[in-house]
Amino acid sequence: DVKVTQSSRYLVKRTGEKVFLECVQDMDHENMFWYRQDPGLGLRLIYFSYDVKMKEKGDIPEGYSVSREKKERFSLILESASTNQTSMYLCASGGHRVGETQYFGPGTRLLVL
Amino acid sequence: ELKVEQNPLFLSMQEGKNYTIYCNYSTTSDRLYWYRQDPGKSLESLFVLLSNGAVKQEGRLMASLDTKARLSTLHITAAVHDLSATYFCAVDKGNKLVFGAGTILRVKS
16 A cells, blocks of 8 residues: 655744654655645745755745655655744655656644744 | 636625636646645545546536636536635646645635
């Protein structure tokens, strides 16, 4: 069975803290993605990676960075968390084949105080 | 820039009724995806539509794609309470997806 896991379901952090969100997939997918989900805005792509050590900015990369040292693991880093980064963060993975869907993790609800 | 618009954003319907959710997008694409999200849960893939005229059906849901009109529809037939969820369409933009805002569907008994 397809599986994408995220390190935490809920996180509470203070403004200025460094935050790490981890995502692991067991499907040997090349592509991995980080989205944030906010009410009325759908999902917006923060960063994605199409191979180990490769990354590309999505639509809203400001304030975030990513790391992909191993194929199965993709980390999202908030260097200095701010209150406007309070959101639901969803990780997804997908293969290279045309039309292959993305598989999503359970999400991390982050609250920055 | 690719924009994806869904409507309606909120839909309250009675059990047994039919309705359609629309997904319009602004630039050419041949690939469109529908996902379902239950409250507090992650997204689950429903349909992958890969060409003009593609139609997929699963139970009471049917999705279609008209690439010329840049329109996909998700048709609900004889709604049941279990279909209550948020439905997202997403358009392929070169191995990345651009999502609509989502349609919250509530089916009332």
